[in-house]
Amino acid sequence: MTDHVRVYEVGPRDGLQNETVFIPTASKIALIDLLSRAGFEKIEATSFVSSKWVPQLVDAAEVMTQIIREGGTDYAVLTPNQRGFEAAKAAGADEVAIFGSASEAFSQKNINCSIEESLERFAPVAVAAREAGIRLRGYVSCVVECPYSGMVDPVAVRDTAFAMLDMGCYEISLGDTIGRATPDAVLRMLEAVVDYVPAHALAGHFHDTGGRALDNVSVALDMGLRTFDSAVGGLGGCPYAPGAKGNLSTTSLVTFLEGRGFHTGIDLTLLAEAEALVASLVTRSYEKVTP
Incomplete structure (x- = not known):
């Protein structure tokens, strides 16, 4: 093995959040417990x-207080504001995340404010997280293309990512929100960003809508990134990006990375059990979407 790559599992949140049929709280807990045993760091x-x-996700507090916490695993939650942060802190979150965008149009549609206003909203959460000793992660949506305004300038991605780093995020996840990114576009974006935010503080979050997610992972690996988001069973997508269903499947990502000689520490047998559980819980088909 030549290097370690951290696989950041987002299925229980980013994957399940769009399901229209309520997933029982006990089932969510069982899924997270399985993923914990499979060896995920995050x-x-x-x-x-x-x-x-x-x-x-109305049962967030119940989920966080009833999961079986494994040593070596951090349990993260999304917190858009101070109220959300306080609830996450009370529930014992190891890490909290804020979410912004590199596209003004998407920012307005997604969180009803400009990029600058969103960063101003996040500032108190960043301060509170630092004072509480809770790690802060940042998400940047639409790092290549926006469903409303088209291609996104890499400079806008760079500026948003740097602003999050500056306010205290230990890591910024760069999201191909609508799954249309190509390796060339990802390379151009990363070349702009890594001049301001070091690769070790970046994560790749690629949707597989166009079947190019692993190609984009490969480019990001070459640029020095060593953390990638994925969802068990390819769960999820963006509710504000029509047709953009399907995060990169965790099994596909782990298999790809291990095949390239990277170490992930993920137990594929337990991961398969988690996928089977997901399949029994949701009603959608998770076949890969082709262009």
Whole structure:
């Protein structure tokens, strides 16, 4: 093995949040427990957002307080504001995440404010996280293309990512929100970003809508990134990006990385059990979407 790559499992939050049929709390807990046993260093367990916007995750506090926590695993949650942060802190979150965009149009559609206003909203969360000793992660959406305004300038990605780093994020996840990124576009974007944010502080978050996610992972590996987000069973997509269904499958990512000689530490047998559980819980088909 030549290097370690961290696989950041986002299925329990980013994957399940769009399911229209409510997944029982006990089932969510069982899924997270399985993923914990499989050896993930980071699991995004849930989100402390308004139940009006994400009713699927209304049981966030119950999930966080009832999971079986494994040593060596951090349990992260999404927190868009101070209220969400306080709830996450009370529930024992090891890590919290804020989410912004490199596209002004997407920022307005997704969180009803400009990019600058979103960063201003995140500042108190960053301060509170630092004071509480809780790690802060940042998400940047639409790092290549926006469903509303088209191609995104790499400079906008760079500036948003740097602003998050500057406010205290230990890592910034760069999201190909609508799954249309090509390796060339990812390379151009990363070449701009790594001049301001070091590769070790970046993660790749690629949707597989166009079947290019692993190609994009390969480019990011060559640029020095060593953390990638994925979802068990290819769960999820972006609710504000029509047709952009399907995060990169964790099994596909782990298999690809191990085949390239990288070490992930993930138990594929237990991961397969988690996929089987997911398949029994959701009603959608998770066949790869082709162009």
